[in-house]
Structure formats: C-alpha cells, structure tokens
Amino acid sequence: xxxxxxxxxxxxxxxxxxxxxxxxxxxxxxxxxxxxxxxxxxxxxxxxxxxxxxxxxxxxxxxxxxxxxxxxxxxxxxxxxxxxxxxxxxxxxxxxxxxxxxxxxxxxxxxxxxxxxxxxxxxxxxxxxxxxxxxxxxxxxxxxxxxxxxxxxxxxxxxxxxxxxxxxxxxxxxxxxxxxxxxxxxxxxxxxxxxxxxxxxxxxxxxxxxxxxxxxxxxxxxxxxxxxxxxxxxxxxxxxxxxxxxxxxxxxxxxxxxxxxxxxxxxxxxxxxxxxxxxxxxxxxxxxxxxxxxxxxxxxxxxxxxxxxxxxxxxxxxxxxxxxxxxxxxxxxxxxxx
Amino acid sequence: xxxxxxxxxxxxxxxxxxxxxxxxxxxxxxxxxxxxxxxxxxxxxxxxxxxxxxxxxxxxxxxxxxxxxxxxxxxxxxxxxxxxxxxxxxxxxxxxxxxxxxxxxxxxxxxxxxxxxxxxxxxxxxxxxxxxxxxxxxxxxxxxxxxxxxxxxxxxxxxxxxxxxxxxxxxxxxxxxxxxxxxxxxxxxxxxxxxxxxxxxxxxxxxxxxxxxxxxxxxxxxxxxxxxxxxxxxxxxxxxxxxxxxxxxxxxxxxxxxxxxxxxxxxxxxxxxxxxxxxxxxxxxxxxxxxxxxxxxxxxxxxxxxxxxxxxxxxxxxxxxxxxxxxxxxxxxxxxxxxxxxxxxxxxxxxxxxxxx
Numbered sequence: 001x002x003x004x005x006x007x008x009x010x011x012x013x014x015x016x017x018x019x020x021x022x023x024x025x026x027x028x029x030x031x032x033x034x035x036x037x038x039x040x041x042x043x044x045x046x047x048x049x050x051x052x053x054x055x056x057x058x059x060x061x062x063x064x065x066x067x068x069x070x071x072x073x074x075x076x077x078x079x080x081x082x083x084x085x086x087x088x089x090x091x092x093x094x095x096x097x098x099x100x101x102x103x104x105x106x107x108x109x110x111x112x113x114x115x116x117x118x119x120x121x122x123x124x125x126x127x128x129x130x131x132x133x134x135x136x137x138x139x140x141x142x143x144x145x146x147x148x149x150x151x152x153x154x155x156x157x158x159x160x161x162x163x164x165x166x167x168x169x170x171x172x173x174x175x176x177x178x179x180x181x182x183x184x185x186x187x188x189x190x191x192x193x194x195x196x197x198x199x200x201x202x203x204x205x206x207x208x209x210x211x212x213x214x215x216x217x218x219x220x221x222x223x224x225x226x227x228x229x230x231x232x233x234x235x236x237x238x239x240x241x242x243x244x245x246x247x248x249x250x251x252x253x254x255x256x257x258x259x260x261x262x263x264x265x266x267x268x269x270x271x272x273x274x275x276x277x278x279x280x281x282x283x284x285x286x287x288x289x290x291x292x293x294x295x296x297x298x299x300x301x302x303x304x305x306x307x308x309x310x311x312x313x314x315x316x317x318x319x320x321x322x323x324x325x326x327x328x329x330x331x332x333x334x335x336x337x338x
Numbered sequence: 339x340x341x342x343x344x345x346x347x348x349x350x351x352x353x354x355x356x357x358x359x360x361x362x363x364x365x366x367x368x369x370x371x372x373x374x375x376x377x378x379x380x381x382x383x384x385x386x387x388x389x390x391x392x393x394x395x396x397x398x399x400x401x402x403x404x405x406x407x408x409x410x411x412x413x414x415x416x417x418x419x420x421x422x423x424x425x426x427x428x429x430x431x432x433x434x435x436x437x438x439x440x441x442x443x444x445x446x447x448x449x450x451x452x453x454x455x456x457x458x459x460x461x462x463x464x465x466x467x468x469x470x471x472x473x474x475x476x477x478x479x480x481x482x483x484x485x486x487x488x489x490x491x492x493x494x495x496x497x498x499x500x501x502x503x504x505x506x507x508x509x510x511x512x513x514x515x516x517x518x519x520x521x522x523x524x525x526x527x528x529x530x531x532x533x534x535x536x537x538x539x540x541x542x543x544x545x546x547x548x549x550x551x552x553x554x555x556x557x558x559x560x561x562x563x564x565x566x567x568x569x570x571x572x573x574x575x576x577x578x579x580x581x582x583x584x585x586x587x588x589x590x591x592x593x594x595x596x597x598x599x600x601x602x603x604x605x606x607x608x609x610x611x612x613x614x615x616x617x618x619x620x621x622x623x624x625x626x627x628x629x630x631x632x633x634x635x636x637x638x639x640x641x642x643x644x645x646x647x648x649x650x651x652x653x654x655x656x657x658x659x660x661x662x663x664x665x666x667x668x669x670x671x672x673x674x675x676x677x678x679x680x681x682x683x684x685x686x687x688x689x690x691x692x693x694x695x
Contacts (some may be wrong), residue, residue, distance in 0.1 A: 073652070078599075079649065082531075101509075104606060112530055166609060198611060201611075
C-alpha cells in the first residue's frame with residue numbers, strides 16, 4: 001500500500017512537470033532589436049576585472065543604443081564552446097568572449113556560424129582572425145608607463161616593486177611599461193619584479209609584497225588579478241603616506257583608501273562599447289585586430305587622484321601627451337627597456 | 339521491465355534515488371519561488387533544452403561521459419570499503435599523460451590515440467597505487483593521501499605545462515585541428531556538437547566494472563573485503579592485495595576519464611588555478627548510483643543533464659546557475675541520509691553479507 005502511495009505521488013509530480021512543459025514560454029521572440037551577448041571566462045561576472053568592465057560596456061550599449069544584452073557565466077573551460085554556440089544559435093548580432101582563455105573556442109565557433117559576429121577581449125588570436133571576429137587588445141604598457149612614472153616620482157627609497165600573475169606575454173607588457181616609466185623619470189630607481197605563478201593566490205601576494213617592502217621598496221604595482229588582494233592586505237598594515245600600492249584594471253582604492261597611490265585602469269567598457277556601436281551603425285570592418293591605448297582614453301590612471309602629489313600629476317600628464325604624440329614609444333618586452 | 343526494476347531495487351534501492359531526486363528538485367523549486375523565479379519555466383528550460391535538440395543532446399552526452407568514468411572510479415573503491423577522494427588528481431594525471439603521448443611521441447594517428455588512452459588509464463592507476471599501497475602497507479588513511487595526491491597532480495600538471503608543453507604560454511597548442519577522439523559523423527548526427535568516442539570508452543568501462551565485480555573471483559574478493567575485511571582475511575583472501583588492486587582499478591577509471599576529456603573535448607591543456615570538479619562530482623554520482631555499474635550510468639546522466647541544462651536554464655529562464663548546485667546538493671543530502679539509516683538498520687538486524695550477493 002505504502003509503495004503505491006509513493007508511486008501515485010511520483011506520477012502526479014511528473015504530470016505537473018509535463019503540463020508545465022506543454023505551456024512553454026515564447027518571450028524570446030518579442031522585439032527584433034539589436035542583441036548583444038557576452039560569455040565570461042571562469043572568473044565570472046563580478047571579477048573586478050575585464051568581465052565586470054565588459055558588462056559595464058554592454059550596459060552602456062543597453063542605455064544608449066537600446067541593445068538587448070545578456071551574459072552567460074562559464075564554470076569550466078569546456079563551457080566556452082557551448083556558451084558561445086547558444087548565443088550564436090539564438091541569432092545575437094554580436095557575442096563577446098571575454099579573456100584570452102577563449103582564444104581556442106572563438107575561432108571554432110566562429111567557423112561554425114559564419115553569419116554571426118563575435119568579439120574577443122585581450123587576445124588577437126595569434127594573428128589568425130576569422131572574418132566574422134573582431135579582436136580587441138589594449139596597450140597595457142602605456143598605462144603602466146604612466147603609473148610607473150608616478151611611482152618613480154613619488155618613491156623616497158628609490159626602490160619600487162612589481163608583482164605579476166602568471167608569466168605571459170600579456171603580463172610582461174605591464175611589467176615592461178612600468179619599468180620604463182620608473183626609469184624615464186628616475187634613472188636611479190630600482191625595480192624589483194616577482195611573479196606569483198597564479199591569479200588567485202592571495203597569500204602568495206601578501207608574502208611577496210611583504211618581502212618587497214622589507215627589502216626597502218615603498219611602492220608596489222601589481223598585475224596579478226586576485227593575488228593583488230594580498231598586496232592591499234599587506235600595505236594596510238604599514239604606515240600610511242609612506243608605503244603605497246598601485247592597483248590594476250579598475251580603480252582599486254576602496255581596498256585600501258589611504259594606501260592606494262593610483263590604479264592603472266583598463267577601460268574594457270570603452271572598447272567594447274565602441275565596437276558594439278560601430279557594428280550597430282554598420283561601419284565595423286570585422287576580421288580585424290583593434291588596439292586601444294592612451295589616445296583612445298582606454299588605459300591610464302584612475303580618476304581618483306587624491307593620493308598623488310599635484311606636481312607629480314602634472315609631470316605624468318606631460319608624459320601622457322608625449323606617448324600620445326608618439327615622442328615616446330613604450331616597450332612591451334622587459335628586454336627592450338633601456 | 340518488471341524484472342529490470344526488481345533487479346535495480348535489489349542492487350541500489352532505485353526508489354531511494356528517485357525519491358531523493360524528486361525531493362531535491364522540490365527544494366530547488368521552493369528556492370526559486372522564494373527568490374521570485376518561475377520553477378516550472380526553469381525546469382522546463384533545463385530538461386527540454388538539454389534533451390530535445392540534437393546539439394544539446396550531444397553536448398549533454400559529452401558532459402555525461404567523464405562523469406560516468408569518475409563515478410565508476412569512486413564506486414569501485416567504495417565497494418572495497420575505500421573512499422577514493424583522489425579521483426580528481428587521477429583525472430588530471432590521466433589528462434596530462436594522454437596529452438603528452440598524443441603530442442610528443444610522434445606515433446601514427448590511430449595507434450597514437452589508442453596508446454594515449456591506455457597510458458592515461460595507467461597513469462591514473464599509478465596515482466591510485468600510491469594511496470592504496472600506503473594504506474595496505476602502513477595503514478595510512480587513503481582519504482588523506484589521495485587528497486594530497488590531488489594537489490601534487492594539479493601543480494605537477496601546471497608546472498609541466500608552463501615549462502615544457504606550453505613554453506611559457508597559458509595553454510598548450512591543440513593536439514590537432516580537431517580532437518583525436520572526435521568523429522565527424524558522430525558530431526554531425528548531433529548537430530555539430532562536441533560529442534566524442536569517449537562515451538563508448540565510458541560504456542565499456544561500465545561493462546568492465548559489471549563483469550569484474552559480479553563475474554570474476556577478483557570481483558568477489560573486492561566486494562568481500564568491502565563488507566568485512568577481517569572475515570575475508572580469515573577466509574584466506576589477501577586484504578592488502580585487494581586494497582591495492584581496488585585503488586589501481588579505481589584510478590585507472592579516473593585516468594581514462596581524463597584521457598577521454600583531453601583527447602575528445604578540449605584537445606589542449608591549460609594552467610588551472612583550481613580543480614575541475616569532475617572528479618569530485620564522481621563522488622556524488624557513485625553515491626546516487628548506489629555504487630553499481632548501472633546506477634552510475636543513470637546518476638551520471640542525471641548530473642550531466644543538470645549541469646548542462648543548468649546553463650540553459652540561466653540562458654532561457656534567467657535563473658542563476660547556483661540553483662542547480664543547490665538541487666544537486668539537496669539530492670546528495672537526501673541520498674546520504676537514507677544511506678545512513680540503512681547502515682544503522684543493517685547493524686541492528688545483523689543481516690551480513692548474503693543479501694548483496
């Protein structure tokens with residue numbers, strides 16, 4: 001008897017589900033407007049880095065262009081292909097793949113859906129860009145040069161530090177720009193560099209930065225994602241106005257308001273919005289590699305400059321003009337820094 | 339049909355599993371209602387989209403493939419009374435070795451894939467041997483050792499990728515234009531999805547496990563040691579040998595899962611900051627599947643549908659993916675609760691070995 005009751009309950013539950021399935025929802029086909037999708041890498045939407053700033057750019061596209069926007073978060077590397085495919089099948093006008101981790105998935109899906117446009121942030125796909133893909137990268141070295149100049153002018157000990165995430169060409173651009181900036185304004189200053197071998201190990205970030213401060217560095221710049229949190233944890237324990245940290249990607253001053261000299265912001269939102277807008281206005285030539293730098297106002301110092309000495313800021317802005325005019329070409333490799 | 343159900347009941351308590359699944363989904367539905375989502379639309383998006391389009395069905399099967407193998411890995415160790423929590427690490431070394439064989443040895447195409455799969459399985463077996471041997475010879479608990487082996491595998495893999503396989507980049511080049519286990523005919527049937535031959539490796543694994551457990555002397559010994567090591571020892575079986583063998587077989591299933599993933603789905607390796615989770619999902623699969631070969635297929639299918647369909651649910655019904663994690667956790671909780679009452683019941687009734695023959 002008891003078994004039968006269970007059976008009846010299970011059947012009833014299935015029936016409810018089946019009825020529910022029958023109704024379906026046809027909301028998807030409401031307006032035939034301009035639709036943009038976005039697939040995050042495994043960092044997720046609130047990563048305080050390119051995923052978050054890409055989404056900011058899409059929200060601007062929603063406000064100013066009336067675009068219908070949607071994001072899918074990837075939980076594993078194997079999610080990139082199906083997530084991109086979902087947007088492509090749905091007929092999105094443009095789908096953004098955020099982060100260089102997508103560089104193998106994007107060409108694969110783009111080939112399968114030649115009529116759909118894709119964008120990739122932070123990778124040029126090794127130069128082989130399919131006709132329906134737009135690759136976006138940034139001149140991180142230019143922004144890093146400016147924060148390097150700020151650090152070189154601010155340091156009292158003539159020693160500054162750099163902490164990188166995983167050693168790669170991308171992160172080397174930050175390091176090379178930073179060193180070049182420091183040396184340009186203060187040839188006597190020494191830059192100590194270290195790589196954490198991770199983008200998430202907070203403890204490692206703290207150990208490395210403690211070591212650098214103890215060696216006499218008074219300013220440390222990081223390009224190491226979550227590792228950087230350890231830097232801010234460490235600098236907070238030290239005397240304000242004497243020890244500084246420099247943030248990356250977004251304005252990170254809220255992590256240590258009294259200790260953050262500045263941040264090297266990378267305005268992915270500006271780039272993403274620009275490309276999205278030109279696609280909507282039908283003057284995007286896809287299959288190309290777009291590089292955003294200082295002259296597009298896509299990299300640079302954070303707007304909040306309260307901790308920087310005004311004289312230093314004036315000097316930094318002079319260098320900014322020189323880079324934009326082409327008088328200074330910032331190296332992307334550490335070996336090329338003079 | 340009737341006899342099939344009866345068999346299922348005999349081995350794994352399929353009713354327990356089904357009731358747990360339904361209860362888990364009810365918990366998920368309550369959560370969604372509380373958060374202001376429509377559970378009917380969400381479950382509709384989850385199941386319909388995961389199963390009714392060829393592309394999605396293919397991707398669902400691809401998601402299921404490694405879960406079957408890692409589920410088997412956990413299940414066979416459980417049968418011998420061992421908790422192999424190192425499936426994740428065995429998965430990683432399987433992946434690593436299969437990739438190295440496929441890219442560095444320069445063997446002819448078909449042989450290369452076969453050798454890569456086999457070597458992947460052997461690498462997993464080797465990774466399982468360490469905790470098995472330490473347990474058998476020194477009495478070190480296998481949970482501790484296998485967890486540590488997970489970290490060794492992860493960082494060893496990252497190190498080799500960074501210094502050798504990828505030459506400083508974040509990920510290695512692809513093995514070939516298309517992953518070696520991927521067959522065009524098969525993906526075209528499933529709308530161009532990434533389904534690959536790994537599913538046949540997984541199903542073969544299920545058969546091997548079934549045959550091994552129920553049709554061989556070794557399988558009988560493995561199960562006997564699981565039920566009662568002392569009695570088995572008294573009956574003349576070598577408990578140590580069975581523990582080591584069980585961990586090695588378990589590890590080889592996990593290694594095969596890794597090999598089939600890298601040779602079938604991704605085709606490259608990348609530096610990972612954290613574990614993939616496929617190995618840990620195997621624990622849930624084995625638990626829900628009652629540690630039986632057939633049960634593992636069903637449980638892996640369910641988790642595969644939930645994992646892949648969960649993404650669609652986010653896409654079509656705007657319900658966050660985390661809800662699916664809650665559903666999975668609730669299912670496991672209900673299964674585990676049931677199992678614990680069963681174990682208590684067994685102790686009370688002193689039923690012993692006979693029932694499970």
